[in-house]
Amino acid sequence: MDFATSENDGLGGTAEPWPELGPGPVAPVPTPIPVSLPGPLFRSEPAPLYRQLRREYGEVVPVLLDGGIPAWLVLGYRELHQVTSDPALFSRDSALWNQWPNIPADWPLLPVIGRKHPSVIGTVGERHRKRAAMVSAALEAVDPLELRGHAERFADELIDAVCGAGEADLVTQYAALLPVRVLAYLFGFPEEQGPGLVTALNDILDGQDRAMAAEAYVSTAMGRLVEERRRHPADDVVSRLLSNSNSHGFTVEEVTHDVTVMLAAGHQPTADWIGNSLRLMLTDDRFAASLFGGRSSVAEAMNEVLWEDAPIQNAAGRWTTRDTRLAGHALRAGDLIVLGLQGANSDPRVRTHGSALTGGNNAHFSFSHGEHRCPFPAQELAEVIARTGIEVVLDRLPDIDLAVPPESLTRRTSPWLRGLVGLPVHFTPTPARAP
Ligand code: HEM
Numbered sequence: 001m002d003f004a005t006s007e008n009d010g011l012g013g014t015a016e017p018w019p020e021l022g023p024g025p026v027a028p029v030p031t032p033i034p035v036s037l038p039g040p041l042f043r044s045e046p047a048p049l050y051r052q053l054r055r056e057y058g059e060v061v062p063v064l065l066d067g068g069i070p071a072w073l074v075l076g077y078r079e080l081h082q083v084t085s086d087p088a089l090f091s092r093d094s095a096l097w098n099q100w101p102n103i104p105a106d107w108p109l110l111p112v113i114g115r116k117h118p119s120v121i122g123t124v125g126e127r128h129r130k131r132a133a134m135v136s137a138a139l140e141a142v143d144p145l146e147l148r149g150h151a152e153r154f155a156d157e158l159i160d161a162v163c164g165a166g167e168a169d170l171v172t173q174y175a176a177l178l179p180v181r182v183l184a185y186l187f188g189f190p191e192e193q194g195p196g197l198v199t200a201l202n203d204i205l206d207g208q209d210r211a212m213a214a215e216a217y218v219s220t221a222m223g224r225l226v227e228e229r230r231r232h233p234a235d236d237v238v239s240r241l242l243s244n245s246n247s248h249g250f251t252v253e254e255v256t257h258d259v260t261v262m263l264a265a266g267h268q269p270t271a272d273w274i275g276n277s278l279r280l281m282l283t284d285d286r287f288a289a290s291l292f293g294g295r296s297s298v299a300e301a302m303n304e305v306l307w308e309d310a311p312i313q314n315a316a317g318r319w320t321t322r323d324t325r326l327a328g329h330a331l332r333a334g335d336l337i338v339l340g341l342q343g344a345n346s347d348p349r350v351r352t353h354g355s356a357l358t359g360g361n362n363a364h365f366s367f368s369h370g371e372h373r374c375p376f377p378a379q380e381l382a383e384v385i386a387r388t389g390i391e392v393v394l395d396r397l398p399d400i401d402l403a404v405p406p407e408s409l410t411r412r413t414s415p416w417l418r419g420l421v422g423l424p425v426h427f428t429p430t431p432a433r434a435p
Pocket of ligand 1: 263273317378379
């Protein structure tokens with residue numbers, strides 16, 4: 001790709017009102033004008049941005065990542081389906097990237113788009129199929145009823161810590177602490193290590209000065225757990241992975257990478273699913289019933305969030321294995337494709353009724369699609385943890401209300417994940433349940 005660069009990086013460099021995008025597409029192939037993916041508009045309310053990009057560029061948009069690195073953002077539902085369904089042409093192998101010579105060693109996106117991810121995420125072909133099947137089998141064996149019981153127990157503990165105060169932040173004091181606690185337990189970590197892992201994972205996600213030490217902490221704890229389970233297998237995810245790894249030809253080190261990825265990839269989106277759903281229920285009258293015990297509307301709110309407010313709004317990525325064309329654009333071998341999951345969810349060709357509720361339709365892209373999609377048992381795990389987390393809030397704090405105006409709620413600064421910085425609520429104080 002050879003994008004012209006502009007002083008203000010297209011959309012990303014400026015705030016509202018919309019900056020000029022320049023002339024519209026020139027038939028037959030539009031001249032690409034760069035759009036900065038890390039720009040502020042992707043962080044706040046991207047829906048109008050997706051509409052405008054679609055009008056100006058169509059379903060595939062040339063974007064610039066940090067440092068002016070070019071990529072293609074796929075917003076079209078049909079085009080995203082095409083990309084995620086064809087791993088021979090659109091590979092998960094980042095080593096194919098034609099931009100590596102331009103990537104500095106301190107490029108801020110290296111944790112998101114690394115050279116070669118040593119886990120299931122960066123594995124391709126037949127070896128990936130085996131590895132993904134092994135991961136799925138280890139997660140599938142988790143009993144949903146037991147899972148619900150553990151999620152409820154940890155959720156109750158968190159509510160006990162705040163219920164007497166009459167006010168709480170349901171993101172920082174609740175959603176951000178719950179999924180990692182449940183996942184750590186399922187993986188086989190001793191309970192007393194749960195709180196330490198919660199802190200470490202949130203420090204990593206914060207990306208501030210404690211991030212490096214936190215990463216070392218998680219990796220050491222994971223290494224120890226794997227070693228312990230190698231010697232003393234138990235009924236948990238790590239033991240199941242280890243017991244299958246030999247026959248499938250995977251090393252202990254590879255298993256360690258896979259469980260680390262599951263903890264990291266599983267926690268934050270599930271936390272954001274909880275936070276984004278609670279926000280919807282607290283701010284949108286159509287879901288008000290859910291606050292008074294309407295269980296079906298909890299499921300509806302959660303599904304609505306997957307369509308409208310996806311926890312992973314953009315995912316990197318796929319790399320073209322040869323020169324090809326996509327939605328009229330000429331892509332070169334080794335180009336990076338960013339999966340515009342939220343963009344595809346809002347494609348007017350599938351969302352023909354605009355803001356109409358999606359009901360039980362789950363044909364969204366929020367868990368991606370194809371061989372590298374979020375494994376089905378992982379999706380189910382996330383669903384049970386998130387739904388239990390939301391239901392415990394509604395059971396324990398039945399009269400919660402937002403403590404701030406809805407428009408003051410802000411999003412974390414990420415073009416990839418979409419979640420709230422905080423969700424302050426108030427409620428009638430109630431006593432803790434735990435002895
Ligand atoms: C709301 C919660 C979650 C969301 C929205 C989500 C979404 C995603 C997405 C978009 C991908 C990338 C797919 C791609 O590149 O095409 C992915 C991959 C993955 N997710 Fe999830 N995920 C969630 C929870 C979880 C949980 C709880 C786990 C595990 C415990 C998990 C494990 C994985 C794994 C292992 C992959 C890599 C699959 C592969 O490359 O074969 N996810 N997820």
